[in-house]
Amino acid sequence: MSRRAWPMPAVALALVAAVLGVQVANGGGTFEPLRPADPCAPRVVTSQADGIDGLTERLVLLGIDGAACELGTSREALTLELAQPGERTDAQVEALRTGLLSAVRRMADDDTLPPASDLVDEALDNADLNGFLEAAIRALPDSVVDAALATDDVLTRAIEDLDLRAVLADLDDQQALERQMEAAITRAVRDSLEARLRDLV
Amino acid sequence: MRRAVAPLLAVTVALVLADSAVVTLALPDILAELDATVGQVAWVLITFNLVLGLGAVPAALVLGRTAPRHLTALGVAVFAGTSAWCALADSIEVLILARCLQAVGGALALVGCLELMVDEYGERRGVATWVTAGVVGTATGPVAGGLLTQAISWQAIFVVQVPFAALAVPAALSVRAGPAPAPDRHRPAVRPNLTLALLSAALTAALFLLVLLLVEGWRRSPATAALTVSVVPLAALAARPFARLFRPSPAVEVAVGSLLVAGGLAGLAIPPSASLAWTVAPQALVGLGLGLTVDRLTAQAMEMRLPRVRHAGWTIAARHVGVVVGLAILTPVFTADLRDAEVPAQEAITALVLDAPLEPQDKIALAEELGAELSGQRGQVPDLHRAFDRLVPTLDPDDRAAAARLERDLDVQLESAATHAFRDSFLIGAGLALLALLTVALPGRRDRSAS
Numbered sequence: 001m002s003r004r005a006w007p008m009p010a011v012a013l014a015l016v017a018a019v020l021g022v023q024v025a026n027g028g029g030t031f032e033p034l035r036p037a038d039p040c041a042p043r044v045v046t047s048q049a050d051g052i053d054g055l056t057e058r059l060v061l062l063g064i065d066g067a068a069c070e071l072g073t074s075r076e077a078l079t080l081e082l083a084q085p086g087e088r089t090d091a092q093v094e095a096l097r098t099g100l101l102s103a104v105r106r107m108a109d110d111d112t113l114p115p116a117s118d119l120v121d122e123a124l125d126n127a128d129l130n131g132f133l134e135a136a137i138r139a140l141p142d143s144v145v146d147a148a149l150a151t152d153d154v155l156t157r158a159i160e161d162l163d164l165r166a167v168l169a170d171l172d173d174q175q176a177l178e179r180q181m182e183a184a185i186t187r188a189v190r191d192s193l194e195a196r197l198r199d200l201v
Numbered sequence: 202m203r204r205a206v207a208p209l210l211a212v213t214v215a216l217v218l219a220d221s222a223v224v225t226l227a228l229p230d231i232l233a234e235l236d237a238t239v240g241q242v243a244w245v246l247i248t249f250n251l252v253l254g255l256g257a258v259p260a261a262l263v264l265g266r267t268a269p270r271h272l273t274a275l276g277v278a279v280f281a282g283t284s285a286w287c288a289l290a291d292s293i294e295v296l297i298l299a300r301c302l303q304a305v306g307g308a309l310a311l312v313g314c315l316e317l318m319v320d321e322y323g324e325r326r327g328v329a330t331w332v333t334a335g336v337v338g339t340a341t342g343p344v345a346g347g348l349l350t351q352a353i354s355w356q357a358i359f360v361v362q363v364p365f366a367a368l369a370v371p372a373a374l375s376v377r378a379g380p381a382p383a384p385d386r387h388r389p390a391v392r393p394n395l396t397l398a399l400l401s402a403a404l405t406a407a408l409f410l411l412v413l414l415l416v417e418g419w420r421r422s423p424a425t426a427a428l429t430v431s432v433v434p435l436a437a438l439a440a441r442p443f444a445r446l447f448r449p450s451p452a453v454e455v456a457v458g459s460l461l462v463a464g465g466l467a468g469l470a471i472p473p474s475a476s477l478a479w480t481v482a483p484q485a486l487v488g489l490g491l492g493l494t495v496d497r498l499t500a501q502a503m504e505m506r507l508p509r510v511r512h513a514g515w516t517i518a519a520r521h522v523g524v525v526v527g528l529a530i531l532t533p534v535f536t537a538d539l540r541d542a543e544v545p546a547q548e549a550i551t552a553l554v555l556d557a558p559l560e561p562q563d564k565i566a567l568a569e570e571l572g573a574e575l576s577g578q579r580g581q582v583p584d585l586h587r588a589f590d591r592l593v594p595t596l597d598p599d600d601r602a603a604a605a606r607l608e609r610d611l612d613v614q615l616e617s618a619a620t621h622a623f624r625d626s627f628l629i630g631a632g633l634a635l636l637a638l639l640t641v642a643l644p645g646r647r648d649r650s651a652s
Contacts, residue, residue, distance in 0.1 A: 008447035012457040016464030019482045020471070028471035028479075033542075033549035033618045048560050048600075057561040064555075076548035079555065083572060 036074035039065045042106075051122045055114060059103050059155070066099025067092070082168060093164045100159045108152040116149035117142035126182070149192055157188035207321040209365070209372040210314040211330055213277055215338030216362050217307035219345060221250055221524060222405075225412045226347035226423045227355035234355070237293035239536070244297050246409070247528055252304035253311075254521030260308040261514025269316040269510070274373040276309025281366035288359035308517070310369075311335075315513045317376040328503060331513070332496045339520075340434035340491060343408050347427025386507045392640060393501040394519035396455060399637035400494050401523030403462050406531055406630025407433065407487045410623055411469060411480065413535075418582055418619030419475045420612075429477050432484035433491060440492025451497055456641045458493030461486045463634035470627035475616035490634070495520075527633065531626045538622040539582070546618035547575060550585075553610050558603045559596075567592050567604075571611075582619050585611055 023029075037043065045061040047054035068078040071091065082092070107113045124134050137145075162184045170176040224231065224245055232242045264272050283303035290296035319327035349357040408430065415426035444454055468483030499516045506512040554568055570588035589608045593601055 008444075008449045008453055008457050009460070011447070012460050012464075015486060016460065016467075019464060019468045019486055022482070023468055023471050023473060023479065026473040026479075028468075028473045031471075031473055031475075031617045032621045033545045033614045034552055035545075036548050036552060045556075046558075048558055053561050061555060074548060075555070076551040077544075079551050080547055083568070 036076045039068035039075045062103035063100035066102045067095040070095040088168050104152050104155045113151045115146045116151050117145040153192050154188045157191050158184045206372040209369045210318050211334040212365050213369040214314050214334040217311050218335045218338035219342030222408050223342040223346035225343045225409050227350040230355045235293045241293045248297050249300045249304045250521040250524040252301050253308050254518050256308035257517035258514040261312045261510045264510050265508050269313045270376050273313025274370050276306045277366050277369045279306025280310050281363050284359045284362040288356040312510050312514050316510050320376050332499045336496050340437050344427045344431045347423040351424035389515040390502040393498045396637045396640045397498045398519040398523035399633050401520045402527030403630045403634035405524045405527030410626050414623045419616050433488040436485040436488025437492035440489050455494050458490040459634050459638035461490030463631040466627050466631035470624045535626040542618040542622040549614040557607045
């Protein structure tokens with residue numbers, strides 16, 4: 001190529017390099033959707049809700065992480081899979097139970113589980129109890145409630161007792177879901193109190 | 202009237218070549234209005250280019266044996282009539298058939314107009330005007346189509362062509378007969394036509410994919426997309442002054458143009474965000490490359506070759522077969538990549554919703570709304586705005602701000618997923634432009650024998 005032929009290709013190359021350089025320097029090539037985080041790595045979860053709703057949300061978020069880690073998938077992929085109608089596999093159900101139980105342990109270790117006394121009033125508001133009994137429980141001092149019921153123990157018992165396959169099948173039916181949760185929590189509270197009494201005796 | 206003859210013929214040339222890509226921005230509207238599938242609607246674009254590409258050389262053969270003005274007038278009349286038929290089409294099948302016939306008329310009109318413009322202006326000016334009109338039509342087609350679709354409707358694209366083409370019929374008939382057609386003396390110029398075909402395939406990536414990315418991926422209106430892609434024809438106008446600065450040989454000019462197209466397409470493959478501003482510089486490179494190559498290659502393929510009309514036919518065939526090859530290569534790639542982008546986009550959306558600073562029951566309600574939108578828009582980039590429209594009125598004022606932030610974040614995820622899905626197609630387009638560069642850079646038979 002003659003000497004006269006070089007300036008134009010050189011300018012063109014410089015233009016192309018400048019455009020691509022500016023694009024790459026500003027993040028060109030990395031403009032991609034968020035990649036799912038490693039579900040096995042510890043994640044900080046928060047909730048905008050207080051009380052039982054907030055606790056449930058944090059528990060479920062950590063539980064799905066644990067289940068995804070157990071199944072070797074991402075939290076997001078598992079959530080999307082569970083949101084689809086259809087039969088759940090044994091592996092999914094067991095992984096979810098394991099994930100929820102490890103979430104309770106982690107929250108207990110982190111001291112992020114609220115004491116039972118913080119949840120009693122809200123639980124009583126939602127429970128269909130005899131008025132006299134309800135008033136009696138409300139009258140109990142917080143220290144007595146916390147001494148009688150450990151939140152992690154109640155949650156662990158509820159998760160172990162819960163028919164997770166039925167819960168997953170009823171994800172679209174809020175009332176059915178609440179019925180199952182309430183029954184499991186009630187049984188867990190009763191069992192926890194009985195165990196506590198047995199220990200005292 | 203006489204003064205208007207050559208401009209009317211030039212406008213006809215520009216219209217026919219603009220039709221190659223004019224419907225690109227109208228495809229989503231056509232798809233919805235004629236209840237077509239994505240595959241069917243792509244044929245509105247493909248059939249025109251395929252028939253024009255395959256029909257150009259036979260049209261030139263026929264024209265070379267007869268007085269061109271009658272056949273040209275017939276071609277322009279068919280083009281005008283079928284343009285009106287396209288506007289009236291009430292089904293996708295009718296539109297595709299009308300587009301086929303429009304391309305048949307267009308092929309006759311294109312090569313015929315060349316002969317008539319040479320008769321009007323003389324050889325040099327006539328060919329130059331014909332080439333320039335073609336480049337202007339090719340570059341401005343998507344812009345004009347987008348603006349008309351947004352302002353009026355997709356049918357308007359075809360309606361506006363009718364009066365211009367109808368006026369060109371008497372204009373063609375009024376041209377005085379020129380000298381008898383030249384005998385068949387030269388073989389087609391393989392190299393410039395091959396380069397032209399490869400560059401046309403690459404430019405298809407630039408124009409077709411970019412407008413699809415803007416409208417379908419980044420959810421911009423057809424008018425915004427049309428204004429955005431107007432950078433390409435504007436930059437093409439700067440190509441001549443740019444070349445005059447260096448006075449390169451034609452081969453260097455074409456090589457530089459191919460490099461610029463490749464660089465621009467690579468730039469379009471890696472925008473840092475979905476801001477329209479990031480498309481400007483890459484488009485300017487593509488436009489500059491377009492302006493340096495297409496008219497130069499067309500002139501090279503026809504220069505000193507007789508009969509002129511036959512070689513014009515070969516250049517049209519090369520360009521439009523190139524467009525069809527580009528569409529044939531790129532369409533399956535980007536449709537498959539768009540499908541593959543669904544899962545990462547859904548996972549990114551899920552992550553953001555799970556971690557959103559909203560009350561749990563609001564998250565559940567939003568997840569249900571988003572799920573309905575996502576499953577209802579399979580195969581397309583979903584519009585999540587409706588899901589938020591239904592949810593936001595039910596939220597507390599504090600949560601509305603959080604929901605608005607979440608909506609913006611989700612849109613960014615969708616835009617990034619769509620951008621990523623188009624990346625390989627743009628890079629393939631860049632590869633086609635580099636192949637065009639290779640056809641210029643590799644030594645020819647004459648070069649080898651000289652060395």
